[in-house]
Amino acid sequence: MDGGYNNYNSYGGQSGGGGGGFMPGETTSPAGGKNAERDNKTIRPVTVKQILDARQTYPESPFQIDNADVANVQFAGQVRNISTQSTNVTYKIDDGTGEIEVKQWIDSQTADGMDMDGAAKAPAKNEVELNGYAKVFGSIKNFNNKRYVGSHAVRPLTDINELHCHLLDATAIHLFFTRGPPGGAGGANGAAADTAMGGAEDYGQAQALASMSPVARKVYTLLKSESAEDTGMHMQMIATRLGLPVTDVAKAGDELISASVIFSTTDEQTWAILDYNS
Amino acid sequence: MSLQTPRVLPSHLHAFHPSSGGRSTHTVRLLGTVSELRGDTATVTCGGNGDVTLILKPDSHLQMGKLVEVVGKVADLEGGQGLGIRVLGTTDWGNPADCDYKIYERVVESTHRFKSIFYDAE
Numbered sequence: 001m002d003g004g005y006n007n008y009n010s011y012g013g014q015s016g017g018g019g020g021g022f023m024p025g026e027t028t029s030p031a032g033g034k035n036a037e038r039d040n041k042t043i044r045p046v047t048v049k050q051i052l053d054a055r056q057t058y059p060e061s062p063f064q065i066d067n068a069d070v071a072n073v074q075f076a077g078q079v080r081n082i083s084t085q086s087t088n089v090t091y092k093i094d095d096g097t098g099e100i101e102v103k104q105w106i107d108s109q110t111a112d113g114m115d116m117d118g119a120a121k122a123p124a125k126n127e128v129e130l131n132g133y134a135k136v137f138g139s140i141k142n143f144n145n146k147r148y149v150g151s152h153a154v155r156p157l158t159d160i161n162e163l164h165c166h167l168l169d170a171t172a173i174h175l176f177f178t179r180g181p182p183g184g185a186g187g188a189n190g191a192a193a194d195t196a197m198g199g200a201e202d203y204g205q206a207q208a209l210a211s212m213s214p215v216a217r218k219v220y221t222l223l224k225s226e227s228a229e230d231t232g233m234h235m236q237m238i239a240t241r242l243g244l245p246v247t248d249v250a251k252a253g254d255e256l257i258s259a260s261v262i263f264s265t266t267d268e269q270t271w272a273i274l275d276y277n278s
Numbered sequence: 279m280s281l282q283t284p285r286v287l288p289s290h291l292h293a294f295h296p297s298s299g300g301r302s303t304h305t306v307r308l309l310g311t312v313s314e315l316r317g318d319t320a321t322v323t324c325g326g327n328g329d330v331t332l333i334l335k336p337d338s339h340l341q342m343g344k345l346v347e348v349v350g351k352v353a354d355l356e357g358g359q360g361l362g363i364r365v366l367g368t369t370d371w372g373n374p375a376d377c378d379y380k381i382y383e384r385v386v387e388s389t390h391r392f393k394s395i396f397y398d399a400e
Contacts, residue, residue: 047395047396049395049396096284097282097396160371161376164382164384164385167388168384
């Protein structure tokens with residue numbers, strides 16, 4: 001018994017070493033491009049029309065809505081048809097902006113489990129009803145030039161407020177990608193009024209700020225409005241002014257520095273706006 | 279093109295009337311509380327935004343006091359009584375108290391203000 005255990009141990013050690021040896025090969029492999037796609041795990045609220053209007057820059061590339069890659073989408077609509085096949089359940093979902101097919105693949109393991117429990121349990125688990133509303137989570141797919149959604153989950157939607165809030169969510173996100181963040185756009189306009197030259201540059205920075213965290217935007221706005229001296233403002237000072245933990249401000253600073261909208265001046269923790277005009 | 283049914287309030291009906299032209303769709307979605315049932319017609323009240331007369335289908339099952347979502351075509355009412363909706367389908371949403379109608383008003387506003395993500399307008 002002991003010998004067997006030791007043998008297993010040494011075998012494990014070897015396989016671990018083998019795994020380590022594979023690592024460098026993996027990082028240089030073309031899978032690098034796919035990793036970025038997999039890292040984008042956000043679930044974007046959309047309307048069916050947005051899914052139908054989504055474009056690919058080239059075949060197999062990620063779908064884009066408002067020129068932003070979308071990995072996963074969520075939407076809510078009325079179930080117009082349910083067709084159960086051996087490998088998947090196909091729903092036709094209509095949200096008032098369009099109609100799209102949603103394919104929910106049947107997990108063979110779950111299906112086996114249901115067989116054991118008896119088929120009667122299956123309908124109770126999935127309460128999505130014909131002409132009822134459903135919320136769908138999934139990713140956009142193309143098959144034979146036909147657009148559909150490969151779903152991760154479909155569940156019934158029974159609160160009408162959730163449906164309406166979803167539509168407002170989708171609008172808000174659409175505006176975020178087409179016009180920039182709510183605060184940033186207004187701030188840029190205000191600053192543009194002050195200096196005629198500043199307009200275009202502010203717009204560029206507003207674009208850069210669009211993808212940033214709210215804290216980063218707050219830090220940016222404070223630096224923009226408050227730091228009179230060229231040396232900028234210290235991280236500690238920013239934290240006090242914004243009433244935020246220093247760690248959050250440091251993180252926001254990293255974000256802003258890596259996007260080149262601010263730079264460090266007298267030391268690593270003192271930042272100023274990278275302003276081309278002054 | 280797939281069927282699009284923009285969400286509306288009573289004041290939007292004229293814009294989707296067939297005579298207004300230019301629209302790719304005359305089918306709309308309306309949310310309201312059933313306030314009157316008269317056999318082949320009914321009235322829904324849309325929060326504080328007025329009433330709309332529905333021209334029902336034989337198989338329409340509406341219940342008084344329930345919140346309903348109506349999908350239908352904008353049509354002229356008999357006897358020149360203005361515009362109504364010829365019902366294609368209805369969905370019962372139960373108790374009107376469970377719905378915050380203000381959110382719906384915002385949805386309608388967004389639908390028409392940012393129409394590119396909701397429907398094709400010509």
